[in-house]
Amino acid sequence: MKKLFLLWFAGAIGFSAMAQPGEDLASVAADRERERINAERMELEARFNAEEAACYKKFAVNRCLNAIKPLRREAMAQLRLQEVALNDQKRKQKAAEQIQKIEEKSSPEVLQQAAERRTKALQDAQARTERSQTKADERLDLQKNEALNAASAADKAKGSQERAQARADKRAAAAEEREKYNEKQQEVAEKKAANEKKRREQTKPPAPSLPTPN
Template identity: 40%
Template sequence: MKALAAASLLLLATLPALAQDRDQEAERARIKHERDVAQDRFVTEEKACRKHFAVNDCISKAKRTRDDAMAELRRQEVALNDADRKRREEERQRAYNEKFTPEKQQQEGDRRARALEDSARRQKEFDENTAKRATQEADRAAHPRAPKEAKGAPGPQGTPHTANPATSQADAAKVAENREKYEQRQQEAAEHRKAVEERNAKRAKPAASALPPPPN
């Protein structure tokens, strides 16, 4: 029901614009038709003038009649273009105002903040998994198990192969680096939320300045 109501409201909002478009198309078609009629009339009158004694005066009069008709049609066309341009500017301004309302901007800020938090959460999970693997590697290096006879390969002197301490140190350094990046992203997300809240609080104050006109 809500979707149907929203569609009905959208249709009602677009009906005036559709009616204006049809009216303007009809006006442009009328102007074109009358322009063609004026030109055809001039051609006919010009041919008739050549049968008269004062040919030049007759043709000049026919031209003045045509030019006057063309000037009037041009004036109507300019007025029609101005009205169409004004209507489109109003539509752009209305769309701009609807897009950049304080509510819309707050929703966009909240969406970005949630995206930053989600990214930080995924990075935290990755860091925790990496730290867990590094801890397991360190435990295995500190407490090596006796290899089974059927598995593994002996070391250079027949001793079992153990984890490289340098690898465990590298994993620990990677964990520390990931932890630092995670804390930095958390701080950026908090600063972004704070900036959005301060901006929305300023817009909510009374006597706010009007929105700037949309770009051309």
């Protein structure tokens, strides 16, 4: 998409140095490009709004929103860069039209110099556009990496919490088992003591009889 845009941009600059039919073609191309940018902006807004709405249905709402925001900013920044390029091209086209009027009354040397200036202006514009695109791509990659790192850290923290909870549950279960075991042992001891007492009472010798009177 970047190369196609640069080719269109270069063609539009070239059109600005041609006669009126060429200028009309450049103007039509610019208008169509603006319409495309506006349509794409509306589509992106609708898509990001839908994604943000979906975030509120998830458990990690803030993490979901934070992952979308940088992507939204970068997408809109890309469209803005294209608009800036269009505006710059329009200004250059007007300047080229003025130069063309002057060149029509100028000498061959002046015409050659003007052609060189146009060539240099095109090269400078292309270089600026490429630098802007490169910086935008680097920012987008950085923001994506930051979002991924944040999500990874959140997942690790969640995993650590879950493991800690599992250990706590295991300790609680073990304590409960020990308590049940102790209670059972206590019941066994009490039952054994009761049986032993009962056995002693049953085997106790009878009391001696009273002496018979004379």
